[in-house]
Amino acid sequence: MKTSFWLLDINYEMMDGCPQIHLWGLDNRNKRILAIDRSPTPYFYLLLKKGKDVNDVAQAVLKVARSLKDILDVTIVERRYFGKSAKVLKITCKDPDHYSINRLARKLTKIEGVEMALEDDIRFSTQYLLDTGITPCGWYELGGKEVENNLGAQVDSVYLITQPLKPVEITGIPNLTILAFTILWCNQKAIVVSMTTNTGEERELIANDTDDKPVLEGFIRFIREYDPDIIFGYDSNRQWHNLLERAKNLGLTLSIDRMGTEPHTSIHGHISVTGRTNIDLLDFAHELEQVKVKTLSNVAEFLGVKVEGEYIEEMDIPSWWKTKAKRKELLNFAKADASRIIGIGNTMLDYILELSHLVGLPLDYVGRAATGFRVENYLLREARSLGELAPKRVERPYFPYTGGMVMAPKSGIHKDIAVLDFKSLYPNLMILYNLSPDTYVDMKEKISEDQVYIAPELGHRFRKTPPGFYKHILTGLIGARDRIHQKMKSHPVNSFEYRLLDARQRVVKIITNACYGYAGWLGARWYLKPVAEAVAAWGRATISKAQDKAKSLGLEVIYSDTDSLFVKYDSRKIEALTREIEEELGLEIKPDKVYRRIFFTEAKKRYAGLLPDGRLDIVGLEVVRGDWAPVAKDVQERVLEIILKEESVDKALEYVHQFLSDFRKGKVPYKDLVIWKTITKPLEAYKAHAPHVEAARRLIEAGYKLTLGDKIGYVITKGKGKLYQRAIPYQMATYDQIDLGYYISNQILPPATRILEEFGIKEKFS
DNA sequence: GCTTTACTTGTACCT
DNA sequence: ACAGGTACAAGTAAAGCG
Numbered sequence: 001m002k003t004s005f006w007l008l009d010i011n012y013e014m015m016d017g018c019p020q021i022h023l024w025g026l027d028n029r030n031k032r033i034l035a036i037d038r039s040p041t042p043y044f045y046l047l048l049k050k051g052k053d054v055n056d057v058a059q060a061v062l063k064v065a066r067s068l069k070d071i072l073d074v075t076i077v078e079r080r081y082f083g084k085s086a087k088v089l090k091i092t093c094k095d096p097d098h099y100s101i102n103r104l105a106r107k108l109t110k111i112e113g114v115e116m117a118l119e120d121d122i123r124f125s126t127q128y129l130l131d132t133g134i135t136p137c138g139w140y141e142l143g144g145k146e147v148e149n150n151l152g153a154q155v156d157s158v159y160l161i162t163q164p165l166k167p168v169e170i171t172g173i174p175n176l177t178i179l180a181f182t183i184l185w186c187n188q189k190a191i192v193v194s195m196t197t198n199t200g201e202e203r204e205l206i207a208n209d210t211d212d213k214p215v216l217e218g219f220i221r222f223i224r225e226y227d228p229d230i231i232f233g234y235d236s237n238r239q240w241h242n243l244l245e246r247a248k249n250l251g252l253t254l255s256i257d258r259m260g261t262e263p264h265t266s267i268h269g270h271i272s273v274t275g276r277t278n279i280d281l282l283d284f285a286h287e288l289e290q291v292k293v294k295t296l297s298n299v300a301e302f303l304g305v306k307v308e309g310e311y312i313e314e315m316d317i318p319s320w321w322k323t324k325a326k327r328k329e330l331l332n333f334a335k336a337d338a339s340r341i342i343g344i345g346n347t348m349l350d351y352i353l354e355l356s357h358l359v360g361l362p363l364d365y366v367g368r369a370a371t372g373f374r375v376e377n378y379l380l381r382e383a384r385s386l387g388e389l390a391p392k393r394v395e396r397p398y399f400p401y402t403g404g405m406v407m408a409p410k411s412g413i414h415k416d417i418a419v420l421d422f423k424s425l426y427p428n429l430m431i432l433y434n435l436s437p438d439t440y441v442d443m444k445e446k447i448s449e450d451q452v453y454i455a456p457e458l459g460h461r462f463r464k465t466p467p468g469f470y471k472h473i474l475t476g477l478i479g480a481r482d483r484i485h486q487k488m489k490s491h492p493v494n495s496f497e498y499r500l501l502d503a504r505q506r507v508v509k510i511i512t513n514a515c516y517g518y519a520g521w522l523g524a525r526w527y528l529k530p531v532a533e534a535v536a537a538w539g540r541a542t543i544s545k546a547q548d549k550a551k552s553l554g555l556e557v558i559y560s561d562t563d564s565l566f567v568k569y570d571s572r573k574i575e576a577l578t579r580e581i582e583e584e585l586g587l588e589i590k591p592d593k594v595y596r597r598i599f600f601t602e603a604k605k606r607y608a609g610l611l612p613d614g615r616l617d618i619v620g621l622e623v624v625r626g627d628w629a630p631v632a633k634d635v636q637e638r639v640l641e642i643i644l645k646e647e648s649v650d651k652a653l654e655y656v657h658q659f660l661s662d663f664r665k666g667k668v669p670y671k672d673l674v675i676w677k678t679i680t681k682p683l684e685a686y687k688a689h690a691p692h693v694e695a696a697r698r699l700i701e702a703g704y705k706l707t708l709g710d711k712i713g714y715v716i717t718k719g720k721g722k723l724y725q726r727a728i729p730y731q732m733a734t735y736d737q738i739d740l741g742y743y744i745s746n747q748i749l750p751p752a753t754r755i756l757e758e759f760g761i762k763e764k765f766s
Numbered sequence: 767g768c769t770t771t772a773c774t775t776g777t778a779c780c781t
Numbered sequence: 782a783c784a785g786g787t788a789c790a791a792g793t794a795a796a797g798c799g
Contacts, residue, residue, distance in 0.1 A: 289779095402785075520784045523782055532784065535784090536784080536785075604788080619779090620787085622789095627777060678777070688776075
């Protein structure tokens with residue numbers, strides 16, 4: 001029997017002492033399927049010490065292994081390690097539990113002739129995905145026989161896999177059932193739950209005064225009944241924990257997964273719902289850098305998800321609950337939140353699926369996984385297809401190295417400035433000079449100069465051939481992206497296929513660009529400082545040559561940062577420049593945009609430019625920073641706008657005066673005075689008193705629960721003492737307590753005068 | 767004992 | 782928990798002053 005199968009979720013379970021892989025997914029007729037694979041066995045490798053005979057060591061290992069009943073087999077296999085082929089021992093085990101594997105690996109590592117264990121730190125289900133080449137959110141041909149559903153799984157069919165899954169070329173995703181839920185915590189005993197599905201079903205549950213058991217029961221019932229493939233939530237990882245605790249106290253089992261068991265915290269720290277996918281959209285909201293404060297409504301608004309209805313602050317929920325007449329409003333509010341969640345989920349789903357598909361991390365984990373682990377999982381997959389063993393993750397000391405080059409800008413206003421960008425500079429340098437841990441030539445090693453590329457400034461050497469690991473990876477990714485772009489041309493822009501392909505190319509780009517950072521990340525398996533260091537050094541050499549060429553062509557360079565050049569817009573000279581660079585350096589540089597007018601202070605990484613269509617690009621300045629009061633950002637933005645568009649410093653000055661006068665009269669709303677800053681470490685770890693930290697302490701005193709990474713919104717109030725003593729959480733202060741003077745002298749004026757000063761305005765505002 | 771200066775801490779940005 | 786380079790505010794300690 002053969003059928004097309006789309007993979008949603010993977011886990012393993014022990015059955016009669018043997019592990020079996022469970023693949024959950026959908027077939028091409030939209031039936032829910034559980035496919036069971038009993039064939040895989042857990043394993044790890046032993047790398048041998050140099051000069052040791054593989055048979056001798058194998059014998060020694062076998063001797064020890066025989067005394068350990070958990071080891072099934074020891075075989076000699078041929079693999080590669082940092083590009084060199086190596087005979088290694090493959091140890092097949094009985095128990096996939098990682099503690100058990102680690103224990104065995106440690107024991108066998110002690111044997112004479114064994115250098116170290118490898119891949120003992122890769123989990124069983126990950127090994128399975130790597131070995132089979134299967135990746136979530138993709139289509140496969142499933143060969144197997146249908147068996148009886150005696151596990152109680154909530155699916156249409158259960159299959160036993162008899163042939164390896166084969167990838168199938170299908171663009172598209174099955175018709176997934178999706179549910180979004182949100183929960184309002186009204187008091188210790190009452191909750192409101194709202195659920196919305198992608199088929200338009202809605203369910204709202206509201207507790208009575210003292211008992212929310214019926215609400216939880218209704219929640220469980222509806223999930224089982226609707227049987228969603230994906231469960232969207234916002235901050236739902238926290239919600240699940242609270243729910244599980246609540247259910248426990250009520251003596252309920254939150255049996256909402258497809259095995260009739262409760263959601264559980266997986267090894268990676270996210271909440272896993274077996275057979276379904278739990279996606280916390282807050283994880284993905286962190287990737288939206290433009291949204292500074294990640295509230296559900298802010299993110300929804302940014303993504304253009306429009307939902308009607310009144311907004312209730314989380315802190316106000318209990319008081320709304322207390323007022324019985326207002327309880328219905330809570331229901332409406334929860335309903336609106338659920339709609340926001342499904343709206344956000346719908347706009348991000350393509351991206352999430354493609355990300356999971358490309359890097360191969362399970363759908364419910366990929367959002368939680370940091371960039372480094374996303375890149376790493378992709379590398380693991382590629383390594384496997386090359387027969388490369390994964391290096392161990394090891395602790396390393398931190399020694400910083402020099403990065404990109406930034407030129408001090410020529411300050412003031414410039415007209416008609418083009419921005420030239422090197423296209424994917426770092427990835428292309430890694431390809432061009434074959435920069436990789438496996439091509440690096442150690443200081444001690446003798447090799448003729450014409451066989452290596454030598455890094456400028458540093459002298460690090462890298463073999464020209466054969467292609468290194470990163471070169472292989474990056475050429476593959478860049479090629480794949482080109483092919484996707486090609487494919488996109490054959491689909492209308494509004495089509496489903498186009499959208500999916502667009503998401504795919506975006507994901508490929510993100511992973512491509514993250515490879516350099518990954519190579520210099522201490523936590524990376526494929527870390528090598530000289531690699532990252534050499535990339536940056538070649539980058540500096542490249543941009544510096546580009547600058548010289550520009551100058552010699554008579555193009556004045558206004559500013560430059562890492563891989564970009566700001567030059568006078570002169571299309572003939574720019575064309576000559578890009579051609580020369582391409583010929584001599586083998587790298588592509590092209591005009592990205594042209595500013596009609598651009599403004600720099602003396603500071604690097606900060607400017608504002610006027611585009612031909614009248615839009616303002618503001619970079620680095622307070623306007624785009626999340627840690628200034630909105631009032632300060634607004635004034636600076638308006639000043640820049642007047643100066644760049646209306647070209648009148650006097651007008652800008654007049655505007656500031658008028659604004660201050662209004663401000664003193666209290667015409668600016670309270671919310672525009674709130675300053676937001678992130679708590680980046682446990683409060684007790686702070687050495688200095690900082691306003692946002694003190695405000696956070698006050699919140700905790702008032703009973704709020706804070707997590708690392710939370711943003712604290714505070715205002716500065718009148719009174720005596722240091723600033724940090726006058727910083728009060730915005731929820732706990734009122735307008736009449738505000739120190740307007742502080743806002744004028746420390747928030748509004750500094751960013752505004754920074755701009756005006758460039759025009760010789762030294763006015764003392766008061 | 768007060769003010770000025772120099773350095774440290776902390777955050778968020780840019781490529 | 783992808784890199785380093787940068788700006789800037791506020792806290793804090795040291796230096797300068799009389």
